Structure formats: C-alpha cells, structure tokens
Amino acid sequence: MNIPDPNPAALGTQAPWSHTHAWDRPAWTVEELVAAKGGRTVSVVLPALDEEATVAGVVGSIRPLLGGLVDELVVLDSGSTDRTAQRARVAGARVVARDEVFADLEPRPGKGEALWRSVAATTGDLIAFVDADLVDPDPMFVPRLLGPLLLDPQIHLVKGYYRRPLREAGALLDDGGGRVTELMARPLLTALKPELGEVIQPLGGEYAGTRELLASVPFAAGYGVEIGLLVDTYDRYGLAGIGQVNLGVRAHRNRPLTELAVMSRQIIATLLGRCGIADSGVGLTQYLPRDDGSFVPHPVELTVAERPPVAEAARRLG
Ligand SMILES: O=c1ccn([C@@H]2O[C@H](COP(=O)(O)OP(=O)(O)O[C@H]3O[C@H](CO)[C@@H](O)[C@H](O)[C@H]3O)[C@@H](O)[C@H]2O)c(=O)[nH]1
Numbered sequence: 084m085n086i087p088d089p090n091p092a093a094l095g096t097q098a099p100w101s102h103t104h105a106w107d108r109p110a111w112t113v114e115e116l117v118a119a120k121g122g123r124t125v126s127v128v129l130p131a132l133d134e135e136a137t138v139a140g141v142v143g144s145i146r147p148l149l150g151g152l153v154d155e156l157v158v159l160d161s162g163s164t165d166r167t168a169q170r171a172r173v174a175g176a177r178v179v180a181r182d183e184v185f186a187d188l189e190p191r192p193g194k195g196e197a198l199w200r201s202v203a204a205t206t207g208d209l210i211a212f213v214d215a216d217l218v219d220p221d222p223m224f225v226p227r228l229l230g231p232l233l234l235d236p237q238i239h240l241v242k243g244y245y246r247r248p249l250r251e252a253g254a255l256l257d258d259g260g261g262r263v264t265e266l267m268a269r270p271l272l273t274a275l276k277p278e279l280g281e282v283i284q285p286l287g288g289e290y291a292g293t294r295e296l297l298a299s300v301p302f303a304a305g306y307g308v309e310i311g312l313l314v315d316t317y318d319r320y321g322l323a324g325i326g327q328v329n330l331g332v333r334a335h336r337n338r339p340l341t342e343l344a345v346m347s348r349q350i351i352a353t354l355l356g357r358c359g360i361a362d363s364g365v366g367l368t369q370y371l372p373r374d375d376g377s378f379v380p381h382p383v384e385l386t387v388a389e390r391p392p393v394a395e396a397a398r399r400l401g
Pocket residue numbers: 129130131132133134159160161192193194197213214215216285286287288289306307308309310335336338346350
C-alpha cells in the first residue's frame with residue numbers, strides 16, 4: 084500500500100497491519116469469490132431512514148449478485164415515513180421493518196438499533212452493510228468487502244475505505260468528505276487506541292463481518308455503532324481479526340455541520356465507554372445564530388443505551 088510505515092516503536096516489531104491486512108488494489112472477481120464461499124451464506128443489509136431518493140440505486144447496484152455471491156438482500160427500514168420501503172421493494176430487496184424483529188421490544192431510534200435488529204433478521208454466515216444514502220455506488224463494493232472474509236478465516240471484520248467527495252455550496256469537490264472521520268474519529272482513536280490508527284475509515288458504513296462476531300458483541304446506540312464494533316472486534320480478535328479494503332470512491336448525502344456535531348457527540352460517548360473512560364453523559368448544546376445576530380441554545384439529549392449481543396437477546400426472548 085502507498086501508506087508510510089507507521090512508527091514501529093508504537094506498533095511492535097511485526098510487519099505493520101496496513102501491509103498485511105489492507106487490500107489497496109483488490110482484484111478478486113465475483114466468480115472467484117463465489118468459488119471461495121465453500122458453503123457459507125452471505126446477507127447484505129442496507130439500513131435506511133427516509134432514503135427514498137437513493138435506496139433503489141443502492142439496491143440496484145447489489146441486486147445482480149443475488150443468487151450467486153449474495154444470498155439475501157435486506158433493507159432494514161428504520162422507521163421511514165417516506166417511500167423508502169416501496170422503492171426498495173420494487174428495486175428487488177426484502178424490506179424488514181424495525182418492529183418485525185424482536186417484536187416484543189419497543190424500537191429505539193438510531194442506526195445502531197437498525198443494524199442490531201438486522202443481524203437477527205438475516206441468516207447469512209457473513210453480513211455486509213451498505214448505507215442507503217450512497218450516490219452512484221460501485222457494484223463491486225460488496226464483493227470487495229467480502230474478499231478478505233472469504234479468503235482469510237482469521238478475519239472477522241472488513242472496513243471499506245475510499246476517496247470521499249464533498250458537496251459544498253452546490254459544488255462537488257473530489258475530496259474533503261468524511262469530516263467527522265478526519266476531524267474527530269481518527270484523531271481520538273489514535274489518542275485512545277493507537278493500534279487502530281491505521282484504519283482509514285473507522286466510521287464508514289460499508290463493512291462486512293462474520294455472524295460469529297456480529298451476533299456476539301453489543302451494539303451501541305445511534306451513530307456510535309461503528310466505532311463500538313471496531314473496538315470490540317479489536318479487543319476480541321486483535322488486529323489480525325480486522326481487514327480493510329479499497330472501494331474506490333464513495334459519495335453520499337453530506338449532512339450539515341450541526342447534524343454532524345450531534346453524531347460526533349454519540350461517537351465520542353461510545354468510544355470513551357469502550358476505553359473505560361467515564362463520559363459526562365451530557366448532551367450537546369449547539370448555539371444557533373438568529374437573523375438579529377443573537378444565538379439560541381439548542382440542546383440535544385445524548386442516547387447511550389446499548390443493545391446486548393443478538394445471540395444473548397435471542398436466547399432471552401426465545
Ligand atoms: O436512525 C437512523 C439513522 C441512519 N440510518 C441509515 O444509516 C445510514 C447512514 O446514516 P447517515 O445519517 O447517512 O450517516 P453518515 O452521515 O453517512 O455517517 C457516517 O458515520 C456514521 C457514524 O459512524 C455511520 O453510521 C455512517 O454509516 C457513516 O456513513 C443511512 O442509510 C441512513 O438512512 C438509519 O437506518 N437509521
């Protein structure tokens with residue numbers, strides 16, 4: 084990979100993880116990956132909340148793999164009030180509503196909840212997640228994410244990485260996206276878990292894992308889910324259990340800074356929790372400018388509730 088060697092003093096004397104567990108130019112064909120399945124089954128899950136504009140495009144990019152590399156394609160509808168479910172269905176996905184799984188448990192808001200329920204709603208030995216707000220996704224996203232899992236039995240989680248365009252003031256810049264990742268997540272991860280500092284997109288919504296992993300770890304609430312899964316995988320399997328693969332370019336709906344700040348607050352709470360550091364639990368108050376030049380405080384509560392491992396919840400709920 085074209086990435087400078089990390090500081091060996093910080094990482095020990097073995098070959099850096101980014102040289103052994105990152106695929107910068109993945110060249111596997113779909114046929115090769117189908118042959119490598121060896122009886123294993125694959126589920127693909129798109130968590131979606133009000134993504135009627137993009138969900139059909141994402142489903143359409145994966146649909147041709149159904150019946151071959153992919154055994155089931157599910158859109159986990161996270162409480163949409165728009166036409167997400169209809170469009171996903173027409174495009175060829177099975178749509179599962181949040182309350183169809185663990186029906187006795189009142190659904191909580193947030194992405195973590197949707198992903199947690201999706202693990203119970205699917206049956207694949209391997210599960211790939213792809214965000215439903217992607218614009219013009221590459222049909223090779225899922226095959227590339229599955230490659231390391233199919234080829235190396237020690238790997239349990241594969242994160243995608245990519246160039247990230249940013250739409251700003253109507254202009255589309257080639258790079259500059261991933262603002263929470265670059266300004267908060269990677270610096271904080273490097274400070275608290277330096278071993279994970281080589282993960283290029285720790286927050287990215289395109290990743291794949293084994294059911295063995297995904298059914299046996301807790302799921303953080305809301306947007307803390309990705310950082311929680313990453314740290315839990317590391318704590319359980321070490322770096323040998325994690326891979327990362329270049330997916331090329333990934334564009335999505337860019338949220339405004341105010342929404343990203345709330346997302347950041349959740350991610351920080353989850354990461355501190357995983358590192359055994361007490362979080363105040365206080366929600367973020369943003370100060371929104373008014374036309375007269377003054378500011379109005381806008382507090383947002385912090386959701387920290389976690390869901391227990393799916394395997395445990397399934398045993399408990401029967
Ligand atoms: O309550 C929710 C919120 C979001 N989503 C879906 O989750 C995906 C990603 O959500 P989004 O709000 O677009 O997140 P991003 O701004 O893209 O944030 C990035 O960082 C987050 C925190 O790590 C990750 O969860 C995202 O996947 C990653 O793309 C989309 O398909 C959403 O529709 C839900 O299903 N339920």
